[in-house]
Amino acid sequence: MPATAAVLSTTAPPGATFRLDGVRLGRAGGSAVLDGLGLRIRAGEVLAVVGPSGCGKSTLLRTLAGLLPPLSGTVTQDGAPITRPDADRALIFQDDALLPWRTVRGNVELPLAIRRVPRVERRRTAEDWLARVGLAEHAHKLPHQISGGQRQRVQLARALAARPRAVLMDEPFGALDAQTRTGMQDLLVDVLACTGATVVFVTHDVDEALFVGDRIALLHADTVVDVPLPRDRSADRSALRRRILSSL
Structure with missing residues (x-):
């Protein structure tokens, strides 16, 4: 095996921890969308982030991903400043962003190929993840040959195949119909259970946040609330739902 080739670990990596202290977020030269933000994100948790449009949810994700530096304050992962993108952090958007000329399996293999994982290993890993998301029989197809919900499954498999320590999700199911969206929420909760990854999940949907999240961050109110198990x-979370909706 070449010395430059990578081999994936057989054990789940620990989830990343994030800390934001006195953070001001926005684009240089423009007004801040978040100012004085303090937030702790625990290893292995699913933190759902809700708030009205323009409150800085997507900006927060891009900062955690290392794509947008804070205007002031500190943003760290495991105590080290985040200064650039890293393979430890996977970013998932509402647009599936699959490469149209690569097959479903080829798209899932892509981050592994970039890391120079040997062909046999990345093929096995891609096929394993496609089976987990229920798309094993579609591995040979191109993205335009499958549905929107299936493309989002491919995107989820692609993100998790490289075993990131954090998954940053920006309204990933927002464009799906209600039935497909519910199925994707169930799938997400199921597959994340074995990954150990920390997840930051941005959504406008309070019910979605209540289902997928261990905690919910209300950015506009600078508040984080626990979601009871x-x-x-079928669990009655009506009081918490009303509290979140009233804050919006």
Whole structure:
């Protein structure tokens, strides 16, 4: 095996921890969308982030991803400043961003190929993740040959195949119909259970936040609330739902 080739670990990596202290976020030369933000994100948790449009949810994700530096304050992962993108952090958007000329399996293999994982290993890993998201029989197809919900499954498999320590999700199911969206929420909760990854999940949907999140950050109110267990759609969380909606 070449010395430059990478081999994926067989054990789940620990989730990343994030800390934001006195953070001001926005684009240089423009007004800040968040100012004085303080936030702790625990290893292995799913933190759902809600708030009205323009409150800085997507800006927060891009800062955690290392794509947008803070205007002031500190943003760290495991105590080290975040200064650039890193393979430890996967970013998932509402647009699936699949490469149209690569097959479904080829798209899932892409981050592994970039890391120079040997062909046999990345093929096995891609096929394993496609099976986990219920798309094993579609591995040979191109993205335009599958549905929007299936493309989002491919994007999820691609993000998790490289075993990131954090997954940053920006309204990933926002463009899906209600039934497909519910199925994707169930799938997300199921597959994340075995990854150990920390997840920051941005959404406008309070019910979605209540289902997928361990905690919910209300950016506009500078508040984080715990979501009681069990994670069950039949659980009565009406009081917490009303509290969140009233804050919006």
